[in-house]
Amino acid sequence: MKASVIKGLVVGSVMGVALGVGAYTFVYAKGASYLTNNPAACANCHVMQEQYDGWIKSSHGKVASCNDCHAPEGFFAKYYTKAENGFWHSLKFTTGNFHDPIQARPVNQRITEGACRKCHSDIVDAIDHPAHAREDFSCVRCHREVGHPK
Numbered sequence: 001m002k003a004s005v006i007k008g009l010v011v012g013s014v015m016g017v018a019l020g021v022g023a024y025t026f027v028y029a030k031g032a033s034y035l036t037n038n039p040a041a042c043a044n045c046h047v048m049q050e051q052y053d054g055w056i057k058s059s060h061g062k063v064a065s066c067n068d069c070h071a072p073e074g075f076f077a078k079y080y081t082k083a084e085n086g087f088w089h090s091l092k093f094t095t096g097n098f099h100d101p102i103q104a105r106p107v108n109q110r111i112t113e114g115a116c117r118k119c120h121s122d123i124v125d126a127i128d129h130p131a132h133a134r135e136d137f138s139c140v141r142c143h144r145e146v147g148h149p150k
Contacts, residue, residue: 025090034086035079039066047093047102054148069115069147070108081111113140 025031033041043052055061060069070085071078085108092098104112116139117124124139 029090031086034082037065037067042066045089045093047098050150051102051148054145054150058147058149060147064119064147068119069112072111072114081108109138109140113138116140116143 030041030044033044039052039055042048055066067078067082071081088105117128120139128137
């Protein structure tokens, strides 16, 4: 057999295994549920159960879904963020290599901060002025447990 044929078989086999494992993981992890706006999807992973339970009890549980606070506006931005987060969540939860309690990455903190400021713009506009212009001025810093009280 020629080297190019063997190389093609190896590459094809590796791609086939990767695709098969990815498809299996997507089905096993109920991946399609993450494409919805149903907050119960966030509790598919037992690591998120505490956050889901807290959200149900919170004031936000009555007026906002997970995507309202944790996904940016716009179809492509929303699903790009969901895909990126899904990748990192599955990698970290599968390997067990995550901080306990879980922590949001800086990009997700910025998304959530933006959502707070959008929904509560009347309040934020009243207090967000040059006198408060500090790097650490953040809704989430002071109101960390609003959406997920313990």
